[in-house]
Structures are given as C-alpha cells and as structure tokens.
Amino acid sequence: MEFAKIFQSQKEFFNTHQTKDVAFRKETLLKLKDILKGNEQQLYDAIYKDFRKGTFDTFLTELNLVHKEINFFLKNLDKLAKPKKVKTALSLQPGSSHIYADPLGVTLVIGAWNYPYQLTLVPLITAIAAGNTCVVKPSELPENTMRLLAELINTNFPSNYLYVAEGGIPETAELLKLRWSKIFFTGSSKVGQIVYEAAAKNLVPVTLELGGKSPAIVTKTANLEVAAKRIVWGKFLNGGQTCIAPDYLLVEESVKDKFLQLLKDKIEETGYIDGAEHYTSIINKRNYDRILSLITPGKIFYGGKHNEEMLYIEPTVLTNVTYDDAVMQEEIFGPVLPVVSFKNYDEALEKIINGEKPLAAYLFTNNDDEKDKLLNRVSFGGGCINDTLMQITSDYLPFGGVGNSGIGHYHGEFGFLTFSHQKSVIEKTTWGEPDWKYPPYSDKKMKWLKRVM
Structure with missing residues (x-):
C-alpha cells in the first residue's frame, strides 16, 4: 500500500474527531494491551531469532515498560485530557483561562533496533493516548520483530488509524517526504540529522531520541x-x-x-x-x-x-x-x-x-x-x-537528550505533552469591561494602563 494513501486516509480519519474521544483512546490502549499479552510468546520468539535476546531480559527491558506505559495512561488519561484551568491575569478580568491538550494529528514514529518493542511501542502508545493517528516504522535490522509488529498492528487495527510500515532506508526516505503533524525518531545522531533536515522542509515538529558517550x-x-x-x-x-x-x-x-x-x-x-x-x-x-x-x-x-x-x-x-x-x-x-x-x-x-x-x-x-x-x-x-x-x-520523569543527544522528551505526562498542542484560550464575559484599551487615548488611560499591566 502506498504511504501517501495511508497518510491521506489517516488525515481524513483524524478529521472525523473520533480519536479525540478519550473513551476511544482508552479502548485502543486496552485492545493493544490484550494483543501484546495474547501474543507474548511470539514476541519472545521473534526477538530471540533476531539477536538472541532472552525471555527474562525481553520482559524486563521491553514488554514490562510497554505495559507500564499503557497502564499509566489508562489510569491518568481522563485527567491529562481534561482542559486545565489556570490563573487569569488582572488585565483579562472579568474572564477565565484554560489550556486544552489538542492532538497534533497524523504522526510518524520511527523506532530503533536495540530495543525494538520498547522504543517503538512506547511512542506509539503515547501518540494514541494523546489522540493522534500514527504510522509506525520499526527498524528493519531485527526483521523478525518488524514483521511481527506489522502483523499484530495491521491485522487488528484499521490502516487509517494505526499502521506499521515495513522496509528499510528507501521506505523511510519515502515516509519522510510527507507532511506529518509530528515525527518521533529514536536512533543515532547521524540519522537524526537526516530526519531533522527532512522534517524542516515541511516545517514538521520533531522529537529526536539520540545517544552519545554517556x-x-x-x-x-x-x-x-x-x-x-x-x-x-x-x-x-x-x-x-x-x-x-x-x-x-x-x-x-x-x-x-x-x-x-x-x-x-x-x-x-x-x-x-x-x-x-x-x-x-x-x-x-x-x-x-x-x-x-x-x-x-x-x-x-x-x-x-x-x-x-x-x-x-x-x-x-x-x-x-x-x-x-x-x-x-x-x-x-x-x-x-x-x-x-x-x-x-x-x-x-x-x-x-x-x-x-x-x-x-x-x-x-x-x-x-x-x-x-x-x-x-x-x-x-x-x-x-x-x-x-x-x-x-519512571513514568514521572522525562526521558530525552539535550544538544547532540536529542531534542524533546517523553514518558508519562511528558510524552502526552510531546504529542499534544497546548492550546491557550481566554473566555471573556460580555459585561464589566473597562474601556482603557480602546481609543481615543488619554493621559488618564495611560495611568490606568501602567497600573494594570
């Protein structure tokens, strides 16, 4: 299936506003959780074939963290998605101020090979929780895990909502040409520069989880x-x-x-x-x-x-x-x-x-x-x-780099914010407004302006 068609279908589905429904997001997360649990042995077998990663390590460092992230959002999503009331400045009275966490839209997650489940699925989970559609491009190096992720996602979810794209560098290059609402990349600093450059051509916001000499x-x-x-x-x-x-x-x-x-x-x-x-x-x-x-x-x-x-x-x-x-x-x-x-x-x-x-x-x-x-x-x-x-x-600590080691962060609420736009809204009453900001101006109004502002 052509990536451009997938992208367009996800854009159209996002515009139906179905993904903005918190209950819909939670249902998706529960379904994904059940799919992963129901195919746990297949997940172990695939990663062992790729680079002999054992069952205990796979659960400890991959599936455990994936399930933790799902559980965090199932527990906290109602609160995170609710408009947040904040203080209203004196100059804006009488009125109220709120911050709305808006989903960004059609997102792209590019995973890494070294933890192919954790570093691919956790960003996907976060994109879902924030109300986005998502195309996922796992690393092709562990090919068995890539194929299994594609099978599990693509046979259980409609492609106009969630889709796993298989392939290598040519496929990734094609994906990067599209005008995503967000690109989330995990990998090397060298490849991160390529992703950043491609995203800049379309003014696409990015999160880059890179590396360095720690x-x-x-x-x-x-x-x-x-x-x-x-x-x-x-x-x-x-x-x-x-x-x-x-x-x-x-x-x-x-x-x-x-x-x-x-x-x-x-x-x-x-x-x-x-x-x-x-x-x-x-x-x-x-x-x-x-x-x-x-x-x-x-x-x-x-x-x-x-x-x-x-x-x-x-x-x-x-x-x-x-x-x-x-x-x-x-x-x-x-x-x-x-x-x-x-x-x-x-x-x-x-x-x-x-x-x-x-x-x-x-x-x-x-x-x-x-x-x-x-x-x-x-x-x-x-x-x-x-x-x-x-x-x-920890879901309560931001994970991400700084400078050459990355841009942006995720995990828990920090990931939710990464995949959301914080939309600020002032709601004013239609009564009680002073007229000091309106012409004609006077010295008296200037005094009030300095006092209030």
Missing part, C-alpha cells in the same frame, strides 16, 4: 562493591547495545586497581559467556566488526573473546585508556568498557563539559559536594546517582 564516574568515596555491580549490569545488559548505557568509566586513581578487580569479579558472576541465554548477541556483522575495531589488544584488562558465527563479543574492559584512543571518539554501543583514571574530580567534569552533551550520566559517590558539582555544572539528558539506567523506568 559517562559513569566512580570516586573514592563510593561504595565500590555496589558501583561495580550496577555498572556491569547497566553496561553489558542487551550486549551493551543500550543508548543510555555507561559508555566509558571515569575512576579516581586511588581506587582504580581495586575497582578494576571488582569489575572483573562482577562480570564473571553474571555468566555472560558465549551461548548464554541472558546475554544478547550483536545485532549484525557490520556492528560486530565496528565494535571489535575499537578494542586495542594491548589495553585489554578483561575479556576480548569473540565468536563471529554467533556474533558474540565477551564483556571487555579496557584500561590505560586516553581521550585520544579510537574507543573514545564515538559511541561504542557494544560490550566494551574503556576505563580512564583521574586524580582531580573537577578536571574530570571539565572533560565531560567540553564534549558533546551526553544522553545520560552516572555518578557513584557518597560525597554531597561531588554530587552537587555534577548536577549543577554538567548538562546531560538524565541519569542516576549511585545507579545506572533506572531513570528510564
């Missing part, structure tokens, strides 16, 4: 045992293919050797061996080769084993790394953790500040001054103190 910092005051456990989990989950994973590690020099040993111990405890069901493969040969090219053999502290047939790369820790090394020049997006030591905390922060703004930042410390310096000096999308990744799990 640091994790460990100071001598940290609980090193806890820090090692949480960094290993956050870094090597999903085979390191997580946009908010700690990309590199900054460790205070005085605890570096001890912490490296703790990292080794924690990696070995996890059992991330070749063939383990709880350790995800690299998505394809191209990314496998790219990640291996970033590993300098002489700097391997732990790991480095790999298996091309299984697209397996062992969790690998690099030491004696400098900011000039290849591994520090791009987002790794794989199971390689470079470790850079520092003696001066302020200087370590300056290195982060002088680079591109990261999507995430993590600090392990028990020192309030160190915490305050990170939070007040460093700009980043979101993060944790004494943990990793968990900021993404």
